[in-house]
Amino acid sequence: MSTATKPNHIGRKISRIRELRDMKQEALAQALGTNQQAISAIENSETIDEAKLIEIAKALGVTPEAIKSFSEENVFNYFNTFTDSHGNFGNFASGAICNFNPLDKVVELYERLVQAEKDKVEYLEKLMKEK
Numbered sequence: 001m002s003t004a005t006k007p008n009h010i011g012r013k014i015s016r017i018r019e020l021r022d023m024k025q026e027a028l029a030q031a032l033g034t035n036q037q038a039i040s041a042i043e044n045s046e047t048i049d050e051a052k053l054i055e056i057a058k059a060l061g062v063t064p065e066a067i068k069s070f071s072e073e074n075v076f077n078y079f080n081t082f083t084d085s086h087g088n089f090g091n092f093a094s095g096a097i098c099n100f101n102p103l104d105k106v107v108e109l110y111e112r113l114v115q116a117e118k119d120k121v122e123y124l125e126k127l128m129k130e131k
Contacts, residue, residue, distance in 0.1 A: 008046075010053065013070040015043040017060055023116070030123045031059035061112055 018028055025039040032039070032055060042048060042056070050064070057064040 008068070010048050010067065011043040011045040013067050014048075014056055014060070016072070017062060017067060017070060018043075021060060021116075023060070027116070027119060027123065028056075028059055031119065032056065 018025070025036045025043075029036045029039045042052070048056070053064045053067060057067055060067075
């Protein structure tokens with residue numbers, strides 16, 4: 001099915017990006033200062049106002065444009081561009097030029113993962129205090 005015929009369901013895109021980030025609805029809810037039921041409602045909504053989308057994008061660590069243009073097909077196409085070679089370096093083995101520092105991306109990802117873990121710990125501590 002062509003993506004042109006699919007409705008632009010922003011809520012589903014948010015849900016899928018959240019899942020790909022290995023984030024639970026509760027964690028996103030905490031980041032947004034709301035509850036899990038509100039996140040569920042957002043993810044079931046076809047449209048979301050721009051201000052809320054910006055807030056959600058920030059919590060997910062992506063841009064609003066990334067959410068709007070997200071598609072499963074693009075994710076698969078991206079990963080299918082990598083090929084195995086003798087050195088198992090994918091496209092870099094063929095002399096492709098990287099226009100960013102891969103180490104910076106690794107550090108950025110590590111920092112986001114550390115922050116996500118801190119958020120989880122904070123959330124769990126909050127739950128424990130409530131009991």
